[in-house]
Amino acid sequence: MRSKMDDKVFYALVTAVVVIGGIGIGVAYSYTSSHPVTVQATGPYYLTMVVTPNNPYQINATFEHRQPSYFIVGPNNTLESAATINLPAHREIILTIIDYDSGPTPNIGPTGTSNNTTYTKVIGTVGNVEYVYNSTIPVSSYSKNTTQIQKPEAISQIPWYGNSSWGYNITHTFTILSGSTILVNIPSWGGSTTVAYLYLNNTGTYNWQCFVPCGYGNDGWGAAMVTAGWMTGTVNVQ
Ligand SMILES: [Cu+2]
Structure with missing residues (x-):
């Protein structure tokens, strides 16, 4: 396990990465402490998450440097662990996932060798869609009079990337499970920002998990x- 000093170094590194990345979207992050973000009493609940791709993860005496991790952007833009995520029941949740990872994968599902398209689909959101901001909306002209608007596109499934066997253009999912039942599945299009609107109708404790095999090892x-906090964790619906 990592020591406290290592934690500080680690989060400083992650904060630096996010700050550099955040310039592009006009947001600055700073890390203060790691604690579950509390849910305010009324109104829509905004949950903003960041995925950074190349975090160092200690395995025995060495670091594996290419491990992705979710983080929560907390109050005042603090960066928090995603190990425990508190969400309100019976209220609109506006979930934003800012994904700095990229690259397609052919393998999605419970094992690294399965190719389960279920997890490429948007499940449990309003309209069963998510809104993807990825700057790939084509413009008709590149003249100086044309402004390329970063318009969100509503999608119900992440598409296959390319004509060959490259894979789905998906880097991670944010999936909330009740046992083995999928309550929510929000696939992330690599290098994009995704916004989804959803409601959770039952209080309780659930697990969240990414279902793109993005971690360590052959599978x-x-x-x-x-x-916990990286690609899996707990969701408390209150
Ligand atoms: Cu993942």
């Missing part, structure tokens, strides 16, 4: 994929 299911 991609080690390290980040099985470590």
Whole structure:
């Protein structure tokens, strides 16, 4: 396990990465402490998450440097662990996932060798869609009079990337499970920002998990994929 000093170094590194990335979207982050973000009493609940791709993860005496991790952007833009996520029941939740990871994958599902398209689909959101901001909306002209608007596109499934066997253009999912039942599945299009609107109708404690094998080992299911706060954790619906 990591020591406290290592934690500080680690979060400083992550904060630096996010700050550099955040310039592009006009947001600055700073890390103060790691604690579950409390839910305010009324109104829509905004949950903003960041995925950074190349975090160092200690395995025995060495670091695996290519482990992805979710983080929560907390109050005042603090960066918090995603190990425990508190969400309100019976209220609109506006979930934003800012994903700095990229690259397609052919393998999605419970094992690294399965190719389960379920997890490429948007499940449990309003309209069963998510809104993807990825700057790939084509413009008709590149003249100086044309402004390329970063317009969100509503999608119900992440598409296959390319004509060959490259894979789905998906880097991670944010999936909330009740036992083995999928309550919410929000696939992330690599390098994009995704916004989804959803309601959770039952209070309780659930697990969240990414189902793109993005972690350590031959099957991609080690390290980040099985470590709370990285690619898995707990959701408390209150
Ligand atoms: Cu993942």
